[in-house]
Amino acid sequence: MPPLEGKIAIVTGAGRHNGIGRHIALALARQGADVAVTGSGRPPETYPDDEKAMGWRDIDSVADEIRALGRKALPIVVDITQADQVQRLVDETRRELGRIDILVNNAAAARGNDRVPVVQLEEAEWRKVIEVNLTGTFLVTKAVAQVLIEQGEGGRIVNISSIAGREGIPTFAAYGTTKAGIILFTRVLARELAPHGINVNCVCPGLVGTYRMQDVTQGPIRDAVMRTIPLGREGQPEEIGELVAFLCGPDASYVHGQAINIDGGRVMQ
Numbered sequence: 001m002p003p004l005e006g007k008i009a010i011v012t013g014a015g016r017h018n019g020i021g022r023h024i025a026l027a028l029a030r031q032g033a034d035v036a037v038t039g040s041g042r043p044p045e046t047y048p049d050d051e052k053a054m055g056w057r058d059i060d061s062v063a064d065e066i067r068a069l070g071r072k073a074l075p076i077v078v079d080i081t082q083a084d085q086v087q088r089l090v091d092e093t094r095r096e097l098g099r100i101d102i103l104v105n106n107a108a109a110a111r112g113n114d115r116v117p118v119v120q121l122e123e124a125e126w127r128k129v130i131e132v133n134l135t136g137t138f139l140v141t142k143a144v145a146q147v148l149i150e151q152g153e154g155g156r157i158v159n160i161s162s163i164a165g166r167e168g169i170p171t172f173a174a175y176g177t178t179k180a181g182i183i184l185f186t187r188v189l190a191r192e193l194a195p196h197g198i199n200v201n202c203v204c205p206g207l208v209g210t211y212r213m214q215d216v217t218q219g220p221i222r223d224a225v226m227r228t229i230p231l232g233r234e235g236q237p238e239e240i241g242e243l244v245a246f247l248c249g250p251d252a253s254y255v256h257g258q259a260i261n262i263d264g265g266r267v268m269q
Contacts, residue, residue, distance in 0.1 A: 002032025003249040006222060008097045010089070011109030012080060012140060015039030015058035017051050018210050020060040020160065021106040022062050023241035026069070031245050033102065034072035036093040037062050040097025040107075041077040072097060080107055080136035082141075090143045099151060102248045103144040105137045105182075106160045126174045133178035137185065154197030156248045159186050160240075161204045161259060163267045164269030179204075183259045199256050201247050207234040230265035 006263060009028045014021030014037035025035045039059040063073035078085045093100055109132035112160050114125040139158060148155035164172050165179030186202035193200055207225060217269050226232055243262055246252055 002030075003251070004102075004245070005032035005233060005249075007033045007101040008036070008093065008099050008205065009033045009102035009104065009248070010093055010100060011104045011106055011139075012038045012078075012136075014062055015042070016210070016254045017054070017056050017061070018048075020205065020208060020210060020237045020240045021104075022065075023237040024104050024106060024160075024244045025062055025241075026065060027238075027241035027245035028102065028104075028248060029066045029071040029073075029220070031249060032071070033248075034074075034097050034164045035066050036074040036076060036089070036097060037066070038076050038078045038080070038107065040079065040087060050160045061130065080140050083139050086139045086143050089140070090147060094147065099135075100135070100144055100147050100155070101153075102156045102158075103141065103162070104158045104244055104248075105140060107136060107140075108133050108160070109175075110179075111175075112236050117171060118173045121173060129174040129178055131168065133175070134181050134185075137182060141185075141189065145189070145198070148193075149196050152196075154199070156191070157189065157198060158244050158247050159200075159202045160244075161186070161202050161208045161261045163204050163261060163263050166204060166248070166259075166267050176191060176257045186259060187257055194256065199247075199253065201252075201255055202255065202259040203240065203243055204259055204261045204263070204267075205240050206235060206266045208237055210237055223269070228266050229263070233264060235262060235264060 011021055011025040014025045029035055059075035063075040066073035076089050078089045109129045114129050115145045159182050161182040162179040164176040165183050183202055190200040216229050
């Protein structure tokens with residue numbers, strides 16, 4: 001029997017073909033979980049060229065892939081910064097899939113005009129990143145944790161942070177601050193939810209070959225970045241997915257309150 005047979009998972013921010021969220025959802029499905037996947041409802045005209053060429057349909061396509069693995073899937077468009085929409089996500093997941101056992105908080109603000117020095121950072125950009133990355137994670141976690149406590153059978157919460165939350169990277173003030181906040185949020189949750197048998201952990205990816213990072217993985221600063229990675233390569237989103245799936249499974253039952261780097265050795269702490 002697959003280790004996650006009978007488990008129901010929610011993965012936020014899972015609509016991009018070359019994104020970490022999609023690969024987390026697929027890894028959980030391969031381990032036996034049924035999965036609700038969320039997206040922000042991004043307009044098709046904003047899809048990258050490779051997604052347009054393949055006829056990608058965001059979370060609907062991910063849901064099809066999950067079903068092809070023999071699992072149930074539920075695609076839900078939701079703005080995680082809105083409490084009423086988050087509650088709809090929880091209610092629809094319970095109604096359609098029966099319960100909730102696993103939450104993976106992967107959704108994050110799209111990389112944009114926030115990647116500038118602090119003195120040039122617009123307040124609106126700062127607030128947008130804070131609202132999605134921190135407030136959104138808080139709202140989804142609060143709603144799901146209440147369900148897990150009510151069910152009384154434990155559960156798993158995995159938050160996706162970044163090594164940017166561990167070191168001061170220039171032009172990453174907004175993003176890095178939120179990712180550092182997610183690490184501490186994980187530790188607070190781990191203390192609060194342990195009595196309920198709910199394991200809470202955090203994964204901190206380094207440079208991963210996703211669409212969001214193409215300016216690094218394909219641009220002129222690639223060699224400089226690679227010199228900071230002892231293994232000398234970028235990570236793959238599949239690798240993040242498999243680590244998250246492990247943390248959600250029975251073999252990780254004694255892993256709790258940890259922020260685990262998966263970055264080729266760039267940050268060793």
